[in-house]
Amino acid sequence: MSTMTSTGSTGGPASAESAIPQAGRGRGLRLSGMNWLVWRQHRAAYWTLLAAAAITVAVMIHQRQQMMLYLDEYGSIDGLKLGWEEKFDQGPLRTAGQLLGYAPLLIGVFLGAPLLAGDLESGTAKLVNAQSTSRVRWLATKLGVTALVVAVSTAAASAVFTWWWSPVKSSSYVLDWSDGLAFDSSGPVPVALALLTVVGGITIGMLLRRTLLSMVVTLGFAVAVQMVWSHFRMALGDVVTVTTGNGVGDDSFPNLPDNAHVMDQSYLTASGDLIGWGSCNEATDKAATACLEKAQVVGWHIDYIPVSQMSAMQWLGSSILLALTAGIAAFVILWGRKRLV
The missing domain is CATH 1.10.357 (Tetracycline Repressor; domain 2)
Structure with missing residues (x-):
């Protein structure tokens, strides 16, 4: 504000802007005119x-170097071995x-x-x-x-x-x-x-x-x-849908890409209808099985977005x-x- 005031007082309105390039000469950024005035203000x-x-960039570069030193013990980016997540500091x-x-x-x-x-x-x-x-x-x-x-x-x-x-x-x-x-x-x-x-x-x-x-x-x-x-x-994102027809028991859940974001997870019935996957989560396994049979559940219906779309x-x-x-x-x-x- 003080810069603008002094600039305007050295001459008339017509001379104010012409004085700005002179003041900006020799500056590191070599700005002139209105650009110099805005930068200075x-x-x-x-x-x-x-x-x-x-500072943020420098710290992150250092942290990445530390991360890569740790990942090198597990194969680095060429293919991480199992177990690398156990001691990884995600903080x-x-x-x-x-x-x-x-x-x-x-x-x-x-x-x-x-x-x-x-x-x-x-x-x-x-x-x-x-x-x-x-x-x-x-x-x-x-x-x-x-x-x-x-x-x-x-x-x-x-x-x-x-x-x-x-x-x-x-x-x-x-x-x-x-x-x-x-x-x-x-x-x-x-x-x-x-x-x-x-x-x-x-x-x-x-x-x-x-x-x-x-x-x-x-x-x-x-x-x-x-x-x-x-x-x-x-x-x-474009939602990807995958369905199965081999029941909902152990190892029946469809294989999704790593780090896929699941949008919706439902049971698929024989008639093609969908019911919420939590609707048969009863207190006992026997009751849950009876619920699934009554609803004629035949598999899973999963909507997800893969990380490749990010x-x-x-x-x-x-x-x-x-x-x-x-x-x-x-x-x-x-x-x-x-x-x-």
Whole structure:
């Protein structure tokens, strides 16, 4: 804010932007114009995010090296031998998944919400409006630079987490791929969730014009996004159905791919009807057998999604999230063009 004020006071409105490239010369990033101004104004938040991402990446690389030293004793990624799961420490992977899951929420609250709300609350937006630069360019630069920093930071962390988890991805013992700890922390999903949350926070700040209030509302928005996404993510997959007709006794359950996510598990009757698999779980084996015979149960009916669909599901879901983000960003530009100050 102080930078913007001093820039505007050295000359007239026409000279404000021309002074910015001069001030930006010799900087490490070699930015100029509005890009330099936005970076300088929010450089503390940007550098904090980039530094946090760099530290996270370094720690995950170290943890993967430790994991590979352990897996080398059991055949490494070329084919793990039985028993490798017994002493495997899944804590670091789960902790990393939790931290990456919180990242969109924290980025939205502490970077997105104050981005415009702070300028509107302090009057800096009015100063910018008095300069030769248009509101659209100012808003587009704010959104663009912030989105770039967020995308680079979250993409780096997500790529390393995916690389770390990949040798044990097929085992549900380490992480269930359908759970948020794995699904929302790998691939393109962290980037899409972070961008949606941060752009949503920017929009909330623009509308409410109060920093603290915007941060509180953005927190609620981020939690709501996570809740809706958690209920929606499995709907992105194509359900595979397998049925059997050799009864439901020992060794009759169909063989499913490793780490497959079971959507539904039912008994199949002779007439082709389905009944819940828990409907015959009586107190005694004799009663359960009688129940199965009475219902004429002949086998299993299983609906599942294999782990092989995970990548396609992540990209499809991320595309939807990014489309929503683009729509919100367009709203910010259109609204701010006439109603920002």
